[in-house]
Amino acid sequence: MTRIDAKFAALKADGRKAFVAYVMAGDPDYDTSLELVKGLPGAGVDIIELGLPFTDPMADGPTIQLAGQRALDGGMTLNKTLQLASDFRKEDDTTPIVMMGYYNPIYSRGVDTFLKQAKDAGIDGLIIVDLPPEEDEELCIPAQKAGLNFIRLATPTTDNKRLPKVLQNTSGFVYYVSITGITGAAEAQAADVAPEVARIKSQTDLPVIVGFGIKTPESSRDIAAIADGTVVGSAIVGKLADGAPVAEVLEFVRGLADGAHSA
16 A cells, blocks of 8 residues: 555545645755645645656646746756655655656656656655556556556546546546646636546546646635545646745645645
8 A cells, every 4th residue: 555545545534635736846946845845744735746847848837837947947857856755755754745747757767767766765656647558568557566656647538438548557546637738727617527527436446636727725625525636736836936935835735725625
């Protein structure tokens, strides 16, 4: 059982929904990023999604793209992202960390080497947005064998024919993308999301967490009410981009988490 599995089991036992926060590793710099990540559990975050900076983040909107560019400009690398996770683990051995990113840096490192380093650093799961299920032998299957969850995205365009393939080797949770398009674009609508979540849950026992387009405590609550939890990324990253100090960002996160937990 991974930390992700344990977290969802504990939340289910408590009758609570999950709140997942996405931050870009190294944005705006290593020390600020580490301070923010360390503060997330205390702000009510159940699972941390840690962005791996990449030069061509095709699924990300301008807010996340710019965060990745700031991180890269500041010298952030795959090694430093793993180091950030390791530094976090010195004080917190229970909060799950999911690394979210693209396959190129992992492929360049070598899958076996990367998986060992990720496991050693305390990473619990991976979301690699540009590896479809047809490529499961590349990373998904090796990751599961190494003890990491491999979390797959389902979208509004994932029809009933495609969905079983998407779910086939997924573990940890299913990440439902609430809108068609890039991160940080439109606002998620619970009425639109609810039937899609129900459709996915009819085909899997895994928790279904909804992300993209959730920006306020109210929308966090409304989406969590019809799913197993919510993910917020762009709204948090945008606060950092605006120059808000870490304490202020964490207060904003607390409101989002409270919203999800009140569902």
